[in-house]
Amino acid sequence: HGFCILTGTWRNDLGSNMTISAVNEAGQFSGLYLTAVSAAEKPILVSPLNGSQHIDDLGQPTFGFTVTWSFSVSTTVFVGQCFVDDQGKETLQTMWLLREKVKSAEDNWKATTVGTNVFTRINGQNV
């Protein structure tokens, strides 16, 4: 089935953009995440991401990556799979966990939220 290497630029259903660098021979990659959302009223900065994808079977591989937000003390981890349709269009179906920093262990119960995100590839044409 369709091969999928994550290198390139992707947009999710919130309008956030992420650019993933070259995937090395171990499947590891890094990149930058520009969020379209932010609870923080601080200026939107780029946040670093690191992750890895399976390259032992490039047909619709699974992957995971972590975004360490650069302007709030929180972290999001994404896990998902790349799907390729008959026209070769790729989508990343992901689930995420957002961990916000809380003041004390008593607040730990409310510190993590979960959700889904779909990313589609942005190339020169469909910006």
Ligand SMILES: O=C1C=CC(=NNc2ccccc2C(=O)O)C=C1
């Ligand atoms: O300062 C912050 C804190 C959390 C954020 N979460 N963004 C997300 C969390 C889950 C899934 C997608 C996103 C996104 O920004 O696209 C963004 C900025």
